Amino acid sequence: MTDLTELTLTDALKGLKEKKFSSVELTKAYLGKMEELRRLNAYITETPEKALQMAEESDNRRAKGEAGKLEGIPLGIKDMFCTKGTKTTAASRILSNFIPPFEATTTQRLWDAGAVLLGKTNTDEFAMGSSTITSYYGVTHNPHDENKVPGGSSGGSAAAVAAHMCAGATGTETGGSIRHPASFCKVSGFKPTYGRCSRYGVIAYASSLDEPGVLARSVEDCARMIEVMAGHDPKDSTSSHREVPEFHKMLDKNIKGMKIGIPKEYQELLPANWEKAVQFLKDEGAVLMDVDMPHTEEAGMVYYVISQGEATTNLARYDGARYGVRENGETLDEMYMNTRMKGFGQEVRNRMILGTFFTSAKGYHDYFVPAQKMRSLIKQDFDKAFEKVDVLFSPAVPIEPFTIEEAKHGAAKGRFNDNYLMPSCLTGVPAGCANNGLQVIGRMWDDATVLKVLDVVEMCK
Amino acid sequence: MTYRIEGKTGTWELVCGLEVHCEIISNSKVFSGASAEFGGEPNDHVAFLDAGFPGQLPVLNEKCVEQCIKTGFGLNAKINKHSVFDRKNYFYGDLPTGYQITQLFYPIVGEGYLDVTNEDGGISRIGIERLHLEQDAGKSIHDMHPTRSYLDFNRAGVGLMEIVSKPDVRSPEEAGDYLRKLRSIVRYLGTCDGNMDEGSMRCDINVSVRKVGETEFRHRVEIKNVNSVKFVMQAIDLEAHRQVELYEAGQTFPQETRLFDPENMETRSMRSKENALDYRYFPDPDLPPLDITDEYIENIRKNLPELPEVKKARFMDELGLSEYDARILVSDRETALYFETAAKGRDAKKVANWVMGDLFAALNREYIAIENSPVSPENLGALVDLITDGTISGKIAKEVFEIMFETKKDPAAIVEEKGLKQVSDTGAIEKMIDEILAANPDKVAEIKAGKDKLKGWFVGQIMKASQGKVNPALANQLLEQKLKN
Known part of the structure; x- marks a missing residue:
């Protein structure tokens, strides 16, 4: 028998449906791969027993003709999603003993559709980073070059997908955390419109930016996962009531006459495959044009102020009092200080300090409010661009992955690391990265068009 | 007599404002599905959100919104169609998320007023600055163990209305009547049980003094968490005198937060403004702004019960009661309800005399609340009928009333049984x-x-x-x- 882990999610579904193999067999193949490549450190927690049990149940359902949309598909779940009964750490020491008594809405929907949990994937601590080096559980290695980082923060998920240690994985984006590692690990990643996927049960980093999404080997795989995860959730007041289309059925590979804008500000540095991709889209019948996104340059600062401001209050609850790791002290304040000093890593503590400043009486006035105003201007850039074009097209991350050593010395702070990613996070528009490192950004709620164009972009190798 | 403090250097007046926290009556908490009921075993009524678990999100309980709007109407206040929830950040054991969800910049209810009776028997209008919706904190229990503190989150996340007055209060009496009026209104509306002993209504007081004739405010001291009308009045009087003495002795004092100690009759410093907390308020990104329609507001207005001031006016105009009688009878919803039931179709003045005379005396004597009165309002009305139609004399009626109070029987049966019928032959x-x-x-x-x-x-x-x-x-x-x- 061929290696079942070589199959994409879409092909594996087909094989399961045609009874060429069972979910138990598929799951065992993935568990074997996880063991074989454990050195990549893609997973924080592996759940082989649970996986096999879920796979068996899935096979039973399929035998009874009750197959769901992702019946029998083994997935990796970023360790930011709370999974009931399975340790969920946010890659932080402070939650290193935390076993959630509830399930995130998005993962619950995956299980309800028949998917199988392989384990919890590594991430930057509390998703703060773009190299997966700030994890309490150590760095994840890029499967294409183990000296290099996988990108981040969803680096564990991207590496697991790239190394065929799962059929697909969940991720979260706050400032590019799905598309960045997707680009570095050469897999597909998709972040839907803010409000499509419930944030209930997803450990918060910056609530107005956090958006659950997916990473997989192809755009179609992503579409199949996201259509299961998305949809209104009464437990999240910011989740949308909009109907969720069956995205995977809308990938007709026809972009004839579609207007595709290329932001001038996103062309400063271009990857080697760029020219070829532009030509490819033209050949497919798309109309390409330049558009202006004048406030792009400001997105980085705006992102830092808002995300760190929100993060500092979202992470205030980790005090050692009710769950998680506690470091005792003589007084309540001392317990807080000890717990948070030893519980959080350096990067998280840095962001807490900055965020506390940005939300202080003075900082709020001098930084937070201006950042909110600038956020509106960035949104206007998108609104204006989308008056002219249907989608935007650009490289996701125009640079090659850096080495783990370089990352430890601040390579992720380079200006081309996430410049092309952050504006779309600040505005909540849907965006995805194809497995060739090129991204498509669409109008609010027009996730379908983004996936459709990405699916074509992905054909250009 | 107008409240004044005579000092060595002149005459001083009080400038005072009140911040009252009212726990909202609702089945569940303001942002979680846990029960909002008072009491229970510690940590019985706690949802994961109330304990600040990761990934938990607040979902607004619409009942609490309705209760705020109702109360807003009771305060003659403007209802804001657009309001926003903010996070107020600070660390404490009983605050599980490290921030309280409140409304700083855009409260749900804006300016209004309450008319209160002052020490001269006249009416003073106390302005309301705002009413906003927020969540309560849990409870730290420090006396169960010598070195440990225990946490009870039953109260954490219960909806609160914070009602902030303008600095219009000029005497302890006005403050006292403001609280009584407020309590009466929330009870009428069924939005808060107004119980200060159980902490479902709590008061913070801002006190400053100034020379009579001054137009600027001097700096103020906040007295936190005073839990009875009497204590509020005492605390204000004490603090005002303390400030006058300090000013007159040429001393300065800090803008600070103090605690009232009723046992030693003094206020004590809690923390001064110099190390006051920066609460780092900012809009809560987990909750969209609250936008309500005119229709929604109008619907609540239409279904409001009659408020005490309106009822009082009606008792005077339509039933011919004196101002004094009307005021007493509307002071709480249960008394008003009793009276109205008893007086239905009868001489209201006569019924009022019976309610405020024999009934109040008997209830007070036996410590019975009026809603549990052994003499039902219908029976009290029937007793008045027996006097009116000459069946019994007023004197016999008093005897019959006592039997009714003991036996719960209706008066006609008692008169019959005991042969008390008046002789008119x-x-x-x-x-x-x-x-x-x-x-x-x-x-x-x-x-x-x-x-x-x-x-x-x-x-x-x-x-x-x-x-x-x-x-x-x-x-x-x-x-x-x-x-x-």
């Missing part, structure tokens, strides 16, 4: 009078000689002989006739 009364007159010829002679006062003695004798059952007016009339003959 003139023949029987005349016979009785004849006998008494015959037995006391000397007194009859005295009356005829002009000693009119003795007539009363004869009436008394008639009542005695009849065991009070004779209609006294009729007895009087017949006696006059007999004496003329």
